[in-house]
Amino acid sequence: MFMFSYKSIICCVFLISFFDPVWAEAVLHNIQGYTSSSEGTREFSVLVIDDTGRVAAFGDDELLADKSSSERIDGGGLTVLPGLIDAHAHVYSFGLLKTNLDLAGVPSVDEAATRIRDYAIHHPHADWILGRGWNQVLWPVREFPTAAQIDAVVSDRPVWLKRIDGHAGWANSAAMKIAGIDNDTPDPVGGKILRDDNGSATGIFIDNAMELIVASLPEADKDDYRTALLNAVETLAAEGITSVHDAGIDLMNAEVYLSMADNDELGIRIYAMTGGAGDVLDAIGEPLYAYGNDHLEIASVKIYSDGALGSRGAAMIEPYSDDAENRGLAFWTQDELEAFVKKANDLGFQVGIHAIGDLGNRMALDAFEKAQQGKPSPLRNRIEHAQIIQLEDIPRFAELGVIAAMQPTHATSDKNMAEDRIGPDRILGGYAWRRLLESGAVIASGSDFPVELSNPFHGLYAAVTRQDRDGEPEGGWYPGQALTRAEALHSFTLAAAYAANQEDRLGSLEPGKWADFILIDRNYFTIPASEIDDIKVVQTWVGGEKIFDVNKAVKEQ
Ligand SMILES: [Zn+2]
Secondary structure (H helix, E strand, O other), X not given: OOOOOOHHHHHHHHHHOOOOOOOOOEEEEEEEEEEOOOOOOEEEEEEEEOOOOEEEEEEOHHHHHHOOXXXXXXXXXXXXXXXXXXXXXXXXXXXXXXXXXXXXXXXXXXXXXXXXXXHHHHOOOOOOEEEEEEOHHHOOOOOOOOHHHHHOOOOOOOEEEEEOOOOEEEEOHHHHHHOOOOOOOOOOXXXXXXXXXXXXXXXXXXXXXXXXHHOOOOOOOHHHHHHHHHHHHHHHHHOOEEEEEEEEEOHHHHHHHHHHHHOOOOOOEEEEEEOHHHHHHHHHOOOEEEHHHHOEEEEEEEXXXXXXXXXXXXXXXXXXXXXXXXXXXXXXXXXXXXXXXXXXXXXXXXXXXXXXXXXXXXXXXXXXXXXXXXXXXXXXXXXXXXXXXXXXXXXXXXHHOOEEEEOHHHHHHHHHHHHHHHHHHHHHHEOOHHHHHHOOOOEEEOOOOOOOOOOHHXXXXXXXXXXOOOOOXXXXXXXXXXXXXXXXXXXXXXXXXXXOOOOOOOOOOOOOOEOOEEEEOOOOOOOOHHHHHHOOEEEEXXXXXXXXXXXXXXXXX
């Protein structure tokens, strides 16, 4: 155990506030600029950045003429947007993809086995083979895999592979032996061990049952974290993401973030939600704001009200349409959930409750209503995913000021499965972006990477088209719920900043805010919607500093 304390770092906060200017005032011109603002989308062709890295002004050629003595940066006619904010994602897990076995998109269990075997051959010193990304729904036989299928290629070392959604894990027999799993091991609360007809574990562990294996994994150290986080932020900057709401970090991750902020290594900005069902909250005790020039805040706590829809772990008011005995799993009782929200809010933390099923969402709304005494809270509590909502519960988001933190690509990835699970009536409250917006709710968009790809243009494209990346279905899936381009951009910028109580500093290119922006290779607002998915980032700037340049990246290779 180590003590986590902000007290020792107060001096650093003080020093960093006397931030050296990177340069004198600079003027970015020859651009097609767009930003969300409190008055809707604004266009500009000139952006003035002051000597602290903040926006001084935006305007047109008249502004350029006024600034004739300032340093000039030619934007080459490119389109400029505010830096994109992913309002729900998992930075450390994403960074691990580069070092662990990545099974995302693998088309069959045989191909998965081949990759596992090859990875084991190339990593002879790894005590455990760890990986992520498999999805049996993509396989010809859409059944969960088994331990025996891994044993056939790796039996001498433990193997543990998380499903793409992080809500199930696949172990081999060696891993189950180390974890002490046998026929008598009970299912934990909120979890399930899949078993065969003899009662033996098959190798698949759902939701809380994953902990049975995870408890035996070798612990990552701070260097492992730092390596993964550096991998992640580098990739994200190149994709045009300037801030991430990290949905559930552990204590070591928090410590490594702090040291990375101190050493100016973060590059992008992190708004972190503590994880671990409140354990991390207890260790941290108080929120951290605006650390390291607004590169790090730890001011939110993430908990789960239920599981995922694909594995039927999402808590439903009525049984699943394709499993009449099953209503999924609620992870907390209503009383526990309310007590937790109240405690975290009293400590000054925003609460983000993962809720997928309509019961999970209703329990979260009920808990917020109680803790907030029926009114909006200045902490802006949030529901993460807000995926399936009873129509009568939709207006409660706006009434209670609860943010809907949603992921446009979840709709286009889930579209074939979701209606099987919940049927044609409940689907009307599923992925219901338009209904939520019309009720007055704020939608903050993200990707949930590594569950989905991190590229935010895939999310903007999904939000605008309701189509997957193959253009399916034609015309869009429940296209009435699509967002306009302006709404989609708002949800990935200013609304996302609002969801972190940061809209006074981030989320748009209005004067006084940090100059976090991107230059992209085509005009998001005027190209055919089908091309939004293909937009490439040319440069990424954070706080008036260029942190990614595609031309440099290409030259260095
Ligand atoms: Zn997530």
